[in-house]
Amino acid sequence: MTEHIEAGAYTFAYLDEQTKRMIRRAILKGIAVPGYQVPFASREMPMPYGWGTGGVQVTAACLVPEDRLKVIDQGADDTTNAVSIRRFFQRTAGVATTEATTEATVIQTRHRIPETPLKAGQILVYQVPIPEPLRFLEPRETETRKMHELEEYGLMHVKLYEDIARHGQIATSYAYPVKVEGRYVMDPSPIPRFDNPKLSGNPAIQLFGAGREQRIYALPPWTEVVSLDFDDHPFQTSKAPHDCDLCGAQDSYLDEVITDDQGGRMFVCSDTDFCEGRRAKGHAGRLGGDQKSSKTFANSFEGIWPGTEGAR
Amino acid sequence: MYVAVKGGERAIDNAHQWLAEERRGDPAVPELTIPQIREQMALAVNRVMAEGSLYDPDLAALAIKQARGDLIEAVFLIRAYRTTLPRLAGSRPVDTGAMAVDRRISATFKDLPGGQVLGPTFDYTHRLLDFALMAEGEAPVARELPPEAPAARVPHVTSFLNRDGLIETATPSDATPPDLTREPMELPADRALRLQALTRGDEGFVLSLAYSTQRGYGRTHAFVGELRIGTVAVEVEIPELGFAVEIGEIELTECETVNQFKGSRTEPPQFTRGYGLVMGQSERKAIAMSLVDRSLRWQELGEDFTGAPAQDEEFVLMHCDNIQATGFLEHIKLPHYVDFQAELELVRRLRAEAAAMREAAE
Amino acid sequence: MIATRPADTADALEGGFTEAPIQSARAFREILEAMARPGTIRRVQGARPPEPLSVAAGVALLVLTDPTTRLHLAGRADCAEVRDWVAFHIGAPLTRAEEADFAVGTWEALHPVSRFRIGQPDYPDRSATLIVEVDRLVNHGPALTGPGIETATWLNLPETAAFRANRALFPLGFDTLFTAGDRIAGLPRSTRVEAI
Numbered sequence: 035m036t037e038h039i040e041a042g043a044y045t046f047a048y049l050d051e052q053t054k055r056m057i058r059r060a061i062l063k064g065i066a067v068p069g070y071q072v073p074f075a076s077r078e079m080p081m082p083y084g085w086g087t088g089g090v091q092v093t094a095a096c097l098v099p100e101d102r103l104k105v106i107d108q109g110a111d112d113t114t115n116a117v118s119i120r121r122f123f124q125r126t127a128g129v130a131t132t133e134a135t136t137e138a139t140v141i142q143t144r145h146r147i148p149e150t151p152l153k154a155g156q157i158l159v160y161q162v163p164i165p166e167p168l169r170f171l172e173p174r175e176t177e178t179r180k181m182h183e184l185e186e187y188g189l190m191h192v193k194l195y196e197d198i199a200r201h202g203q204i205a206t207s208y209a210y211p212v213k214v215e216g217r218y219v220m221d222p223s224p225i226p227r228f229d230n231p232k233l234s235g236n237p238a239i240q241l242f243g244a245g246r247e248q249r250i251y252a253l254p255p256w257t258e259v260v261s262l263d264f265d266d267h268p269f270q271t272s273k274a275p276h277d278c279d280l281c282g283a284q285d286s287y288l289d290e291v292i293t294d295d296q297g298g299r300m301f302v303c304s305d306t307d308f309c310e311g312r313r314a315k316g317h318a319g320r321l322g323g324d325q326k327s328s329k330t331f332a333n334s335f336e337g338i339w340p341g342t343e344g345a346r
Numbered sequence: 347m348y349v350a351v352k353g354g355e356r357a358i359d360n361a362h363q364w365l366a367e368e369r370r371g372d373p374a375v376p377e378l379t380i381p382q383i384r385e386q387m388a389l390a391v392n393r394v395m396a397e398g399s400l401y402d403p404d405l406a407a408l409a410i411k412q413a414r415g416d417l418i419e420a421v422f423l424i425r426a427y428r429t430t431l432p433r434l435a436g437s438r439p440v441d442t443g444a445m446a447v448d449r450r451i452s453a454t455f456k457d458l459p460g461g462q463v464l465g466p467t468f469d470y471t472h473r474l475l476d477f478a479l480m481a482e483g484e485a486p487v488a489r490e491l492p493p494e495a496p497a498a499r500v501p502h503v504t505s506f507l508n509r510d511g512l513i514e515t516a517t518p519s520d521a522t523p524p525d526l527t528r529e530p531m532e533l534p535a536d537r538a539l540r541l542q543a544l545t546r547g548d549e550g551f552v553l554s555l556a557y558s559t560q561r562g563y564g565r566t567h568a569f570v571g572e573l574r575i576g577t578v579a580v581e582v583e584i585p586e587l588g589f590a591v592e593i594g595e596i597e598l599t600e601c602e603t604v605n606q607f608k609g610s611r612t613e614p615p616q617f618t619r620g621y622g623l624v625m626g627q628s629e630r631k632a633i634a635m636s637l638v639d640r641s642l643r644w645q646e647l648g649e650d651f652t653g654a655p656a657q658d659e660e661f662v663l664m665h666c667d668n669i670q671a672t673g674f675l676e677h678i679k680l681p682h683y684v685d686f687q688a689e690l691e692l693v694r695r696l697r698a699e700a701a702a703m704r705e706a707a708e
Numbered sequence: 709m710i711a712t713r714p715a716d717t718a719d720a721l722e723g724g725f726t727e728a729p730i731q732s733a734r735a736f737r738e739i740l741e742a743m744a745r746p747g748t749i750r751r752v753q754g755a756r757p758p759e760p761l762s763v764a765a766g767v768a769l770l771v772l773t774d775p776t777t778r779l780h781l782a783g784r785a786d787c788a789e790v791r792d793w794v795a796f797h798i799g800a801p802l803t804r805a806e807e808a809d810f811a812v813g814t815w816e817a818l819h820p821v822s823r824f825r826i827g828q829p830d831y832p833d834r835s836a837t838l839i840v841e842v843d844r845l846v847n848h849g850p851a852l853t854g855p856g857i858e859t860a861t862w863l864n865l866p867e868t869a870a871f872r873a874n875r876a877l878f879p880l881g882f883d884t885l886f887t888a889g890d891r892i893a894g895l896p897r898s899t900r901v902e903a904i
Binding site (some may be wrong): 246 | 354355357358422425426428429430432446527528529530532533598637660664669670672673674675676677680681683685687689690691692695696699
């Protein structure tokens with residue numbers, strides 16, 4: 035009764051075969067009905083709900099030993115939770131990992147789509163906190179399920195229109211709702227709306243996993259994904275009106291870093307691999323002359339941590 | 347300036363080392379053993395087993411030790427372990443009527459077959475700190491009772507009421523109950539699924555909901571018909587043998603409430619039932635569960651939905667699990683640079699546009 | 709009918725995955741690519757099911773079905789050897805077409821396909837997946853368009869009317885995997901099939 039799993043004795047990719055079959059069936063149904071949230075019997079993973087358990091289960095069900103896995107959180111490979119998830123799969127699936135978007139075959143992400151365009155053969159797995167795009171308008175699952183069934187999305191348009199009435203524009207900056215192949219309204223996970231255009235016509239397979247909410251959904255390659263808008267207020271992307279201070283990119287999504295208490299700040303690419311790649315090619319931004327890396331900002335624990343030599 | 351290539355990995359390793367040191371505390375103080383926790387923190391062990399949905403006192407004790415006494419963290423460890431266990435068999439329904447009771451009380455009848463057994467309860471202790479426990483002393487010994495022939499079966503109070511038609515009949519069913527650890531939650535849920543969610547639900551959450559029904563938010567006029575704690579045999583059917591064999595016994599707490607009657611001109615009035623069954627000695631949880639169970643039955647019993655939280659199945663079932671709740675609550679401490687930046691940029695732009703409009707108007 | 713097959717597949721105890729976690733992972737990736745890119749033809753391996761099942765149909769069953777899925781064996785696939793093999797390696801309860809989560813057989817044996825579950829308006833995922841055994845798979849035939857297809861592709865479907873009728877039910881409908889030897893192709897309900 036009290037026999038424990040020996041370290042290293044996990045089955046490939048941690049989950050038992052029956053669980054993987056259940057997840058795989060859900061993924062295929064998700065692929066067959068793009069944008070529809072398929073219920074699945076999410077398992078209790080050895081990491082907290084809300085920290086990527088859905089994405090981890092989807093990734094576990096898709097991985098093969100030959101994969102090269104990339105894990106990003108906020109666009110960065112080095113944020114603590116990305117590190118933790120990458121380690122989990124190194125340990126339980128023994129797969130190779132990479133930070134290079136172009137080399138990865140499976141990319142698990144939280145809150146970003148990489149800047150480097152994806153290609154056929156790649157799978158992008160999103161961690162999703164609240165998969166239901168209508169949830170904040172109607173908290174009841176029983177009601178929102180009916181709305182999807184009846185394609186009754188008026189409530190969402192009313193919400194967006196109220197934004198316009200109040201602010202003069204649609205005031206949704208992330209998790210911006212989309213309509214998939216003209217049928218299901220879908221939550222693209224809390225990516226900035228800057229990333230929304232990359233959802234559509236993407237050559238890669240995009241899979242979405244919400245563990246706590248027990249839902250999986252999918253976008254097959256080349257699926258048409260339209261961000262909701264109005265004729266007189268068309269969808270617009272947005273980002274901070276700056277260039278990357280490290281690599282000079284004008285077209286990448288930026289993190290803001292506060293550099294002093296006098297209002298000093300700099301803007302750096304949120305996609306650390308993209309930024310590094312540009313700098314390696316000789317591009318430089320306003321502050322790109324020094325040796326600072328965008329990864330320095332991906333995880334700032336380095337600065338405050340007392341170090342291994344004297345933990346206390 | 348250096349490049350912190352692996353800052354995240356190093357930070358995690360260091361944090362884990364520090365955590366291990368903190369868990370141990372002052373090394374001059376002897377380390378807790380698993381048997382010590384299992385025997386002397388038994389109610390904490392029971393709670394971890396109940397909410398972890400795994401009956402294994404040793405593992406629950408280990409989880410409590412590893413979690414530094416954080417019971418929700420301990421429940422989490424048990425749940426994550428439980429998921430990896432293969433399903434070898436399903437047991438037959440346990441027979442609580444054949445329970446070897448340590449405690450059995452009824453608030454509805456002064457005496458009854460099987461008797462009132464007070465058992466090891468805090469109920470009539472005066473809540474005064476016992477400083478004698480601070481000093482190490484002899485193990486206390488309970489006074490031996492004159493041996494009494496143990497009743498083979500302790501009948502349920504509700505069965506007496508049922509005989510006279512005074513309480514609704516709970517019709518037994520052989521239907522396989524749904525399994526919320528293997529199937530996604532689907533609403534509306536049947537009673538078996540609701541009970542399953544409640545028995546592993548957070549004790550504090552279920553307690554507060556039950557309390558709210560007593561204060562009028564979905565009132566059910568509950569009497570504790572019976573509360574019993576004891577051990578029952580777990581039996582598994584062996585198809586090859588054609589009969590069931592006992593594989594062990596577990597401790598359970600069962601509460602049956604007798605609630606508000608219903609009836610009409612054509613149907614004579616009858617009391618209704620609420621039910622709570624929890625692993626281990628978990629009395630507060632079992633009583634609370636039976637009150638919430640009864641409140642959730644409003645529709646089936648033809649009552650009005652008053653908007654009370656304890657009547658709202660979706661609200662209760664979607665929020666009673668403390669592992670789901672704590673994970674999602676605590677995830678907001680993860681980085682949200684990207685979405686926050688999106689909001690920041692939007693608010694700045696809206697403010698700039700508003701300022702421009704004000705200027706233009708002036 | 710099936711071109712390549714080892715001769716020793718009669719024994720029900722044989723022909724399953726020898727290294728299930730790895731083999732099923734690799735096979736699922738092929739099936740995922742097949743379903744996500746309708747019309748593309750992928751190869752799978754690892755199963756040696758009894759006659760008349762193809763390697764690919766056997767692989768699909770091993771990867772996707774288990775005691776929690778109801779399986780319908782159609783036509784010649786409903787034989788003692790296949791039943792025994794399914795019982796030993798998969799444990800899926802066998803059922804009639806109308807209740808099946810998965811069904812396997814030739815197109816003729818599966819007909820009429822309107823029998824199969826198409827899901828419910830609130831749960832379109834509760835629909836059947838058909839594993840259709842065909843003689844060969846080639847990228848000739850009616851044009852396919854829709855999600856997973858950049859512009860258009862072609863596949864030798866056994867007919868078009870049934871798939872067009874199925875598409876008209878979207879988001880309801882069954883989903884299809886075609887198998888021939890070790891080859892597999894997918895046709896989800898979302899695919900639009902050219903009329904011929």
